[in-house]
Amino acid sequence: MDIFGVPSQALMAQLMIGLVNGSFYAVLSLGLAIIFGMLHVINFTHGAMFMLGALLSWAGLYYFNLNYWVMLLLAPVVVGVFGIVLERLFLRRIYKLDYLYGLLLTLGLTLVIEGVVRSIFGVSGKPYGPAPISGVTDLGFLIIPNYRLWVIAASLTACVLTWYGIERTRLGGYLRAATENPKLVETFGINVPVLISLTFGFGVALAAFAGVLAAPIMQVSALTGQTMIVIVFAVVVIGGMGSIAGTIVTGVALGLVEALTKVYYPPASSMVMFLVMVLVLLVRPNGLFGGKE
Amino acid sequence: MNTTSQPPVLAVNGLEAWYGESHILQGVDFEVHSGEVVTLLGRNGSGRTTTLKALLGLTDRRSGSVRLFGEEVISLDTYRIARLGVGYCPEERGIFSSLSCEENLRLPPLHRGKAPGLSMDEVYRLFPNLEERKRSPGTALSGGEQQMLALARILRTGSRLLLLDEISEGLAPVIVQTLGEAIKELRQRGYTILLVEQNFHFSSALSDRLLFMESGRIIETLNPDELDDNTDRVIRMLSV
Ligand SMILES: Nc1ncnc2c1ncn2[C@@H]1O[C@H](COP(=O)(O)OP(=O)(O)O)[C@@H](O)[C@H]1O
Ligand SMILES: [Mg+2]
Numbered sequence: 001m002d003i004f005g006v007p008s009q010a011l012m013a014q015l016m017i018g019l020v021n022g023s024f025y026a027v028l029s030l031g032l033a034i035i036f037g038m039l040h041v042i043n044f045t046h047g048a049m050f051m052l053g054a055l056l057s058w059a060g061l062y063y064f065n066l067n068y069w070v071m072l073l074l075a076p077v078v079v080g081v082f083g084i085v086l087e088r089l090f091l092r093r094i095y096k097l098d099y100l101y102g103l104l105l106t107l108g109l110t111l112v113i114e115g116v117v118r119s120i121f122g123v124s125g126k127p128y129g130p131a132p133i134s135g136v137t138d139l140g141f142l143i144i145p146n147y148r149l150w151v152i153a154a155s156l157t158a159c160v161l162t163w164y165g166i167e168r169t170r171l172g173g174y175l176r177a178a179t180e181n182p183k184l185v186e187t188f189g190i191n192v193p194v195l196i197s198l199t200f201g202f203g204v205a206l207a208a209f210a211g212v213l214a215a216p217i218m219q220v221s222a223l224t225g226q227t228m229i230v231i232v233f234a235v236v237v238i239g240g241m242g243s244i245a246g247t248i249v250t251g252v253a254l255g256l257v258e259a260l261t262k263v264y265y266p267p268a269s270s271m272v273m274f275l276v277m278v279l280v281l282l283v284r285p286n287g288l289f290g291g292k293e
Numbered sequence: 294m295n296t297t298s299q300p301p302v303l304a305v306n307g308l309e310a311w312y313g314e315s316h317i318l319q320g321v322d323f324e325v326h327s328g329e330v331v332t333l334l335g336r337n338g339s340g341r342t343t344t345l346k347a348l349l350g351l352t353d354r355r356s357g358s359v360r361l362f363g364e365e366v367i368s369l370d371t372y373r374i375a376r377l378g379v380g381y382c383p384e385e386r387g388i389f390s391s392l393s394c395e396e397n398l399r400l401p402p403l404h405r406g407k408a409p410g411l412s413m414d415e416v417y418r419l420f421p422n423l424e425e426r427k428r429s430p431g432t433a434l435s436g437g438e439q440q441m442l443a444l445a446r447i448l449r450t451g452s453r454l455l456l457l458d459e460i461s462e463g464l465a466p467v468i469v470q471t472l473g474e475a476i477k478e479l480r481q482r483g484y485t486i487l488l489v490e491q492n493f494h495f496s497s498a499l500s501d502r503l504l505f506m507e508s509g510r511i512i513e514t515l516n517p518d519e520l521d522d523n524t525d526r527v528i529r530m531l532s533v
Contacts, residue, residue, distance in 0.1 A: 189375035
């Protein structure tokens with residue numbers, strides 16, 4: 001059966017890829033939005049942290065014989081700790097300054113991280129080898145590799161758990177309150193500087209988690225993060241910073257939009273995000289789910 | 294006015310504070326003893342809010358000496374000062390819009406190693422309106438409800454010293470009365486309270502002492518029973 005001239009099998013396959021990409025966008029933009037809410041820093045290192053997660057999982061396998069499942073836990077921890085160190089050493093100094101300084105500082109850090117990775121591993125992609133989950137599932141209308149199903153499930157679980165942590169727990173309450181008025185939260189005896197460090201660490205750990213998930217299906221290289229960060233910035237701008245759930249939905253939706261464009265008008269597929277971004281900004285300057293800021 | 298043996302709950306000596314380059318507090322000295330209610334009065338801009346903020350380390354810079362429960366806190370971080378048992382109710386009330394009324398109320402953690410403050414039941418008995426508005430988002434509350442919430446939220450934590458900035462400002466008389474009753478009850482329960490006010494009818498009925506501020510200094514201290522003999526001077530110190 002054809003849908004607008006495209007065989008439904010092919011359409012479904014593309015949508016599946018779109019859903020996988022959308023899951024990555026959701027996890028990454030979620031971390032970016034949480035960090036921005038708390039630190040008021042537009043974290044350019046986010047793509048590099050994604051890349052580090054992927055690379056660590058590759059390196060763990062080939063140098064230390066640590067399998068995928070171990071690295072899926074270990075890489076986010078390592079990257080999270082690395083993020084906390086960066087926050088304490090560098091970011092902490094610029095919170096009182098304009099947004100631009102945060103952007104420049106994290107851009108600089110990104111270039112350093114990518115440069116170091118490049119000089120060690122080169123720029124060519126590192127094939128991960130066979131995916132850690134093999135086999136396919138036949139859904140009737142579509143045959144899907146099990147690993148991709150796992151990626152979607154794991155990403156969305158990470159998103160839901162993060163949403164729950166922020167919206168429904170005590171620590172999340174501190175985080176939401178400190179996002180609004182950090183000074184006042186400190187007068188309640190809450191150690192806000194530590195809360196800020198943990199937020200940054202958690203946000204980049206999420207990026208690394210997505211990176212590990214991506215490693216077996218993307219060729220990871222020092223530059224992987226660059227393409228990712230540009231798209232994720234667009235997602236965050238389109239979704240707006242106002243709502244956790246909104247950010248997640250926007251990420252997934254844009255993955256699907258990108259996939260549909262690939263099917264129906266391939267030349268536009270790499271720019272459709274930015275077209276959507278422009279259109280959304282024209283109508284809603286704070287993004288689809290954005291509040292006032 | 295008790296306890297000559299215990300150190301004062303709050304002892305401020307030569308406190309100076311800055312916002313950026315502006316030198317706002319020019320050397321403030323006063324003491325508040327356990328169980329006292331003391332009010333800082335003054336015109337707008339006299340430095341009362343800045344005094345409260347400087348006590349908590351919220352100004353850009355400060356110097357001098359602030360002793361809380363006998364401990365020097367001039368170089369401590371805000372959150373450490375708070376943990377000694379200080380509750381702060383800011384002038385702008387600071388209700389969080391992304392939290393419900395009850396989440397706002399439960400947000401401040403109980404101070405570890407301190408006797409607990411009021412229970413939720415006691416808080417709701419003091420401010421029944423808050424129980425009815427439990428689920429409303431913080432900013433859907435009326436001005437009076439927000440003020441009650443801002444006060445109520447620091448009563449559960451075990452803070453023994455309360456810093457309350459203009460809680461009667463801009464509110465309907467019945468709400469001001471509710472707040473006045475609450476202050477009286479808190480005082481009976483042994484809380485130590487530092488009020489900032491412009492409304493001296495509200496505060497003189499509640500306070501043990503009134504401190505008058507001008508240009509970042511305390512220029513006069515009166516007991517409530519001295520007010521009648523000094524009406525003219527008081528009016529001059531507070532009028533614009
Ligand atoms: N954030 C700030 N930055 C610079 N100056 C300030 C700031 N807040 C208050 N001031 C100034 O400090 C002085 C004292 O203000 P404040 O303590 O708020 O007075 P009060 O609470 O007695 O009305 C005023 O002259 C005010 O303009
Ligand atoms: Mg004031």
